[in-house]
Amino acid sequence: MSLYDRIMNKQEKVAIIGLGYVGMPLAVAFAKKLSVIGLDLNKEKIDMYKCGVDPTNEVGDKAIEETSVEFTSDETQLKKAKFHVVAVPTPINLDKTPDLSPVEKASATVGRNLTKGSIVVYESTVYPGVTEDICVPILEKESGLTCGVDFTIGYSPERINPGDKVNTLEKIIKIVSGMNEETLEEIAKVYELIIEAGVYKASSIKVAEAAKVVENSQRDINIAFMNELAMVFDRMNIDTKDVIDAMNTKWNALNFHPGLVGGHCIGVDPYYFVYEAERLGYHSQIILSGRKINDGMGKFVADAIIKNLILANKVVKQSKVVILGVTFKENCPDIRNSKVIDIITALQDYSIEPVVVDPLANSEDAQKEYGIELKQLHEINDADCLVFAVAHNDFKNLTQEEISKMFGEFDANEKVIIDVKSIMNKREMVNKGYRYWRL
Template sequence: MTLFNDLINKKEKISVVGLGYVGMPIAVAFARKVDVIGFDLNKMKIGLYKSGIDPTNEVGNEGIKQTTVDFTSDETKLQEAKFHIVAVPTPINADKTPDLSPVEGASAIIGRNLTKGSIVVYESTVYPGVTEDICIPILEKESGLKCGVDFKVGYSPERINPGDKVHRLENIIKIVSGMDDESLEEISKVYELVIEAGVHKASSIKVAEAAKVVENSQRDINIAFMNELAMVFDRMGIDTNDVIEAMNTKWNALKFYPGLVGGHCIGVDPYYFVYEAEKLGYHSQIILSGRKINDDMGAFVADAIIKNLIIANKIVKQAKVVILGITFKENCPDTRNSKVSDIIKRLNEYGIEPIVVDPQANILDAKQEYGVKLVAFDEVENADCLVFAVSHDEFKNMTIEEIDKLFKECPNEEKVIVDVKSILNKSEIKKSGYKYWSL
């Protein structure tokens, strides 16, 4: 195969299917080297990209304006490409089982427009076997072509960390795999065009699929351990972060911290792994336990809010609670699978309708996903409790004076501050007399 040479000589094109937090940066990166078609079903999103607007903030408006990516929602344009990258989301259903409909739909779209000599590489996180057992049959059915003869398939799990300007696509080692040695070499050379850190050639597609779900499951379990400690230390009256600070003085400490575990990776991928394991007759003992702990943290934080409101002599149902942050992580507009919503739901059970502020989040996404109407900072006043749920820079840089302006006029010991991410100066806050709690 000479597809790599045809790409760099611009005789052929790359397509990226799915232009979200993962696909769009990949498309822009490849466009600096080769011709790229960026496809997404969301016409509104395509319109924003064509207008030079980056709703993900991953590349930035200037990067979108300068890119040569051919953004489109017309699937027939995919017929112009020979190397297809699938970067659609892989969420979970309400019952925590994998929702493969996005990756199946993308496979059908590519299949309808697949031409001989093409390579299709999946980046979407899946459990081992999905690429070969589910995606390939769809590609063959829709295209009428034979995999291994007319086209080839590979898998290269995405490792983009939304909002992270240090660990970027280019400087994170890329796992690549192919259905055979020939496809593996082609896929490796194509990714090496943009991955400065180099690639790791996995021995099979299933190994590459497994590596992705396992690396996120490992993080999930470690955070769950810290969350369990935080719940126990809370009962003991011990500050968890003081314990972690002491523990981290040892050279082999892993430096994990308690927190809300959401987003499209760590809060989802373990369920993909567990699902396939259970199909094979093995019931997870560690991974599911970790997931349960992390899934319950929103309720734990909400209960802590209620407890501290009571201690501060507040009437719970009448308390004005302001939550700062609804995205799943700091300095990122992504609200997918945000566990802040669990805090809100739990507070609703106590009759509290919290006010939510997030200068980073997309107003429309927050409304559609969680029914939350975001409020501007300057509209917040007379708060009884401030919940620092996400460590956006805007929140981390707040002064005591700025924080105090958001509260109602009352003694500081009646003003409750819940610092989920431990971003505030604890000693300064306590010295000022506020009722302070951190995870």
């Protein structure tokens, strides 16, 4: 009987290592069909899951309450599983080089509890070669087992889009790969149980690893192009969104928009690809140029804020600037690698300490990660400038009256609105007399 058959009969369990924005939805999905162990070394997070609370807001509290996932922070529970999925984050260091420590530690954890006949699948984003050249030796060392003899490996890049309630885990085609044909088939069959869109069998583990970093690098470059256009159009006094709307009337136009590119994927993955390319003697030109542009957008927005404050006859140092949104993307509580922080830092260089509001972000995380004290929307008044940095629905749904109440008592043309995500009707804002600027 194959491992897949034993898993289906619940004679063997599936273990998900790392229960964040990727691992937790995966664990919940698998638990609808299989016996699942969900491991995360963060005991506080595990306690929240056991209490039916979803801090990621990816599947919701109700799904967590009803799931049969065995949530644990005890790594020895992994001994009960034969199919392991590693879904820990892979960030970058301050010098933009890959930080593989989370995936290395996860490999050691799995290795210490690995049993013969197991399959280990990695979902963490890495550059080509990491799974086989870095993770496998750790698994072998910690377990005393031999890869290809006692256990096998595979790679299936995560494609979760945090905050997206349409393109969910089940509806996105899953790339799968394995070290040999038999392992590939086993991995494919297990994932096919939960992926309605189906799976794509990559020809090798390295191809699957490369596909992940390339798909995000491609997106990063396209956004960088739009960001560069936005900076040039700003000098030309041309509205970028108006240009995009006109351009998109052609059938083959690519519907990309300028913006802040952060988070744990698009703002990180290109550096993984560049790192390995440079190690092999090739210096990236396009990818690094795109990264440089996107990493500089926070300062560009901050400069636009200062310019518009001056044009509104404000004393810059005394201006009350309110930043609406601090997460890395809309309708998502994740603040990791948020580029809104770059706006805040740049404003601080002008002696402005902005007030920050985000109804989705965790206040404790914001304080711990960035030293920011989050305020509530209803607390905002006497503002000189509102910066709509993230397109949360909470901000999109604000009425004209609610927006007006957040400003101080002065003429409309002295009220500055900076619309980074173009969520407002420009004509309406201008007709109301606001000093309005959008990226």
